[in-house]
Amino acid sequence: MKILVVEDNKSVCSMIEMFFAKEGIQGEFVNDGIEGYNRYKEETWDALIVDWMLPGMDGVTICRKIREEKNSVPIIMLTAKDSESDQVLGLEMGADDYVTKPFSPLALMARIKAVTRRVQNLQTNEVVEKGVIxxxxxxxxxxxxxxxxxxxxxxxxxxxxxxLLFYFVQHPKQVFSREQLLERVWGYQFYGDERTVDVHIKRLRKKVETAQQPFFHTIWGVGYKFDETIKADEV
Structure with missing residues (x-):
């Protein structure tokens, strides 16, 4: 998972970065609103965490501009504002969730997982309705x-x-940990040996890959990704 954090409080960034490391999340931290908005446009992100009060461009404006572009990337708003009217404004501008400072890092991680899972479920439902990928x-x-x-x-x-094959083809070039695959393919409530994933990947490789054309690539220390563009001589 790759998340852009737009937050001008460096101590908050350090705390979030520490928990990202524990969860295996790739985080990028930007301290200015304009710079953060420009960085968002340069890449594809799994989620954004945006502070309300920022130099350059405030978080509400960032959120509004992103939604005007019809981008459905999950956005969590961070703010010291805790009134109901402020929360309503943030949500009306397109934020998916709202976390008030000071906050628990564990609570923030739970919100991140919830909003990204909700978007993934919507995308999955769209694919299932069409039936074919x-x-x-x-x-x-x-x-x-x-x-x-x-x-x-x-x-x-x-x-x-x-x-498992359907999920990988649906998410090409994305790297998933074994824990993520257990959660999303086997089911969120599945508790089992992560080596189950290794066994299934090994079987899929035997059934669909050739010596010239690998599909499943091991990312050491992280997990696996599906990529049809990499040939055997490039591995």
Whole structure:
């Protein structure tokens, strides 16, 4: 997960950064509103954490401008303002959640997981309604549970292997930890050995990869990603 934090209080940034490290989240910290808004436009982010009061451009304006661009990236507003009217204003400008200072880092992490999970569920529901996703090599029908690899059917996948492949193809080039995959593919309430993920990845590799064309790539110390653009001689 990659999160942009726009916050001018350096001690708050240091605290958030410490908890990001524990959760395996890649965080980038910007202390100015204009710089933060420009940085948001330069890359794709899994979520934004934006302070209300910022030099250059305030957080409410950042939030409003992002929503005017029809971008649905999850936004959590940080602020010392705790009145109901302030909360309503922040939410009306497009914030997904509102955290009042001082706050518990654990509570902030819970909010981050909640808003990102909500957006992912919406995206997943849209895909399921359409029923089919397609990439350079794969065409997968969620409703009929059919998989085509370069036009040829793959019929020997187990149900969980299918679910895992579908999730990866749905999120190309994104790196997921084993814990994230257990949560999102096996289910949020699944508690099990993270090596389960390794076993399923190994089986998928045998069933869909060739020596010339790998699809699943191990990111050492983090987890896995699905990337069709990397060839065997580039690994």
């Amino acid at each position: 397609q990439s350079e090599h794969f065409k997968i029908n969620k409703n009929t549970r059919e998989v085509l690899l370069d036009g040829l059917p793959i019929t020997n996948l187990t149900p969980k292997e299918f679910d």
